[in-house]
Amino acid sequence: MKEYILSAQNICRDFKIGDGSTVHALKNINIDIEKGKLTILRGRSGSGKTTLINILGALDRPTSGSVVFGGRDITKLSDKKRDDLRRSEMAFVFQSVALMSGLTAYENVEFGLRLAKYPYDKRKERVTRVMADVGLEKRMHHRPSEMSGGEQQRTAIARAIAHEPELVFADEPTAELDTASALNVVRLFKELVAQRGMTIVMTTHDPSMMDIADRVYTLEDGEIVE
Numbered sequence: 001m002k003e004y005i006l007s008a009q010n011i012c013r014d015f016k017i018g019d020g021s022t023v024h025a026l027k028n029i030n031i032d033i034e035k036g037k038l039t040i041l042r043g044r045s046g047s048g049k050t051t052l053i054n055i056l057g058a059l060d061r062p063t064s065g066s067v068v069f070g071g072r073d074i075t076k077l078s079d080k081k082r083d084d085l086r087r088s089e090m091a092f093v094f095q096s097v098a099l100m101s102g103l104t105a106y107e108n109v110e111f112g113l114r115l116a117k118y119p120y121d122k123r124k125e126r127v128t129r130v131m132a133d134v135g136l137e138k139r140m141h142h143r144p145s146e147m148s149g150g151e152q153q154r155t156a157i158a159r160a161i162a163h164e165p166e167l168v169f170a171d172e173p174t175a176e177l178d179t180a181s182a183l184n185v186v187r188l189f190k191e192l193v194a195q196r197g198m199t200i201v202m203t204t205h206d207p208s209m210m211d212i213a214d215r216v217y218t219l220e221d222g223e224i225v226e
């Protein structure tokens with residue numbers, strides 16, 4: 001039987017813009033995210049992928065509808081509770097890698113653990129482990145400027161998953177990479193799903209990524225199409 005970690009029900013998101021008109025960025029979206037699987041949200045530029053993933057991951061609130069995670073509607077929680085939830089149980093990877101330039105790969109990942117309040121005495125072991133998981137044990141003491149784009153993105157992924165979140169959201173994590181590095185990142189996601197039982201939701205508009213997903217949802221003009 002399928003087990004869902006997160007369900008979005010009747011999600012609408014309107015944006016009011018400067019001239020007083022309204023953009024209906026999401027229109028009555030229903031999706032279920034299966035636990036321990038890789039789900040892809042695809043669609044053209046402007047179709048609503050970022051708007052949707054931000055709502056699923058509690059970075060934004062819908063205009064109406066609910067997002068059920070851990071048995072409760074997280075759209076109704078206070079900002080503080082949502083921040084806590086995000087920090088402890090979720091993780092985000094973005095298109096442009098936001099590593100701290102003055103810190104090494106190791107220090108960037110350790111910083112993530114500090115934010116997640118990961119036990120101090122377990123951090124060293126955990127950073128070493130997760131850097132090996134993403135295939136960067138030999139790059140731990142490099143600064144971002146001393147790594148390739150793909151290595152930087154894998155460092156960002158290591159930082160995102162170091163605290164062992166249940167649910168990882170990645171918004172176009174491969175958009176700035178060449179094809180080979182992009183495939184490496186997606187293969188890494190597949191491994192994390194298969195070996196660590198992680199649940200990953202990622203957006204992309206790259207058709208070559210679809211084969212590796214367990215489930216693909218296609219967005220068109222703010223709606224899910226089959």
Ligand SMILES: Nc1ncnc2c1ncn2[C@@H]1O[C@H](COP(=O)(O)OP(=O)(O)OP(=O)(O)O)[C@@H](O)[C@H]1O
Pocket residue numbers: 015016017023024025043044045046047048049050051052205
């Ligand atoms: N803050 C905002 N204010 C007004 N309109 C917005 C806002 N954010 C997004 N939109 C509109 O909502 C629609 C969906 O945007 P979204 O960023 O979710 O698209 P996307 O699928 O992620 O596109 P891309 O592939 O280019 O990243 C677009 O028409 C966009 O112009």
Ligand SMILES: [Mg+2]
Pocket residue numbers: 049050051171172
């Ligand atoms: Mg986007």
